[in-house]
Amino acid sequence: MIKNDLFLRALKGETVERPPVWMMRQAGRYLPDFMKLKEKYDFFTRCRTPELATEITVMPIHQVGTDAAILFSDILVVPQAMNIEVQMKDGIGPWLPNPVRTQTAVDQVIVPNIEETLGYVLDAVKMTKEALNDEVPLIGFAGSPWTILCYAVQGQGSKNFDKAKEFCFTNPVAAHTLLQKITDTTIAYLKAKVAAGVDAVQVFDSWGGMLSPVDYQEFSWKYIQQIIDALKDETPVIAFGKGCWFALQEMAKSGASALGVDWTCSARNARYLTGGNITLQGNFDPSRLLSPPAEIKKMVTQMINEFGKDRYIANLGHGILPNIPVDNAKAFVEAVKEYRG
């Protein structure tokens, strides 16, 4: 039904003529047309207005030519729906005026009705599916429970999320209660997105790499595993943990259809750690898109050679940076499309 189904076939592990390609945060700040919308509408207005979310989601498909769309939204709409106030401040980023740092604060966090609180996302999914007209698949996403906890407790971005870790290490009972509430909400949220039409989902564990392997199992992975268990029979699930190379072996046994890899983990290490049979996604250093286009193309070809053409989805190792020239992003995508193994 979907005309360009390379992405879905790679998720199934099928043999493909070339790998599919998309870029994390592809619907974003490096695109001049996005910046025009950004001047007119604030962050959460863009997220909450299905027409805007649709326009932004479809933008990179037409302008850069990726093989999959990812719904424009933010991982922090989930804590917002859970009764945690989230603002987006220029120059600072996420700002949560009332961080969750006590059992009492955790008790006030709710597991919301998704239709009531996040219906605007579901509307955006439906509208985007129509706009895409079955050209390419649509990905829905959510943050991992640990990554959401990081923001909920820290109250803003951080180099080391020290307050979030302090909360987990000094008040593990409250931390686990919060993580379970986030997990329950996320499962309901992703199931609703699938029902609304997304073709796959990705869980972003942006801050899993702050934890030791033992703490990662306890505070992050076991909740991601719950999400995979709940979703995997309905849709392909991609699990991406930045800096989580140490957990790849465990992640490969999870039932996820694919695993995201960042640029510090070589293709060889990633294939070795995951046993060679699961689809991998990544791992171009987003800063390397600042190299000249000819150099980008050479590096992309080498990346595909190392991962192999099959069971592979070309992507960056983290979100695209705002200062990337559109031509460089195009060179990245074109290099994948021109690949002849």
Add this chain to the structure above:
Amino acid sequence: MIKNDLFLRALKGETVERPPVWMMRQAGRYLPDFMKLKEKYDFFTRCRTPELATEITVMPIHQVGTDAAILFSDILVVPQAMNIEVQMKDGIGPWLPNPVRTQTAVDQVIVPNIEETLGYVLDAVKMTKEALNDEVPLIGFAGSPWTILCYAVQGQGSKNFDKAKEFCFTNPVAAHTLLQKITDTTIAYLKAKVAAGVDAVQVFDSWGGMLSPVDYQEFSWKYIQQIIDALKDETPVIAFGKGCWFALQEMAKSGASALGVDWTCSARNARYLTGGNITLQGNFDPSRLLSPPAEIKKMVTQMINEFGKDRYIANLGHGILPNIPVDNAKAFVEAVKEYRG
């Protein structure tokens, strides 16, 4: 000659009754007596006054009981000596008002005479050696050339040092010129420290983990290797790269006496990647020092069991955090001292 030579014996790979223990940034902000000095003297006054540097360096030996001292100083005294202005701003950290971002700016960076520019560090080494009275060894340190470049180009701390990476990827010739100047300065600086009396040196590559394995070799490791080559016949060298698990195999062949490991790399992975024969140092998560002392002690015992008692130096996986209770730091050190394998 040094009464407690556990640290030096571990660096030589000798069999020891228990592992030695020290903590990165042990002479610092978690100690109330340090905070009193901090109120009276600004950051670089503390670095530049040998009496103060000595007092601060010796403090954790008496108050926490570590098996080695590390000279109180900062990695940014090196760029300062190289004609790059460095300020330390409260609440911001390092602040370089004139970041080095062009070939012209690189040309203005000098390889200084160490005695003239950093003589105060050498005086502090001599004074500290006297104050230590051969109780424990003294470690000297420097930042890796890549890590120094990160600050020199970015101009301040950063989550991803995007401007530093942009500089390397768009102007590699200028970047390599700067890296070589930093390397030449660092070699002369560490040799002068050895001549002044330090018993070992550590190179801190705090931001090596921002790079892909290929870029790490090009922009970081090859310069650290130069430093090791130049120093290893004069003193034991410890190389610590935060997030640099992917380079451990290469690092193990470098001639370094020991390698630092952060908490995301398990003892098992670190031993496997380094071939099992080199001394390893680390890797307790600094945030885990917020756990109750009894729990800390249990985790320390397990850490030593996993690394093994020999060819091992107990330490944190990065610097101690300012909000750690002194009793928790003591519990960490005591647990190592009480270890019976």
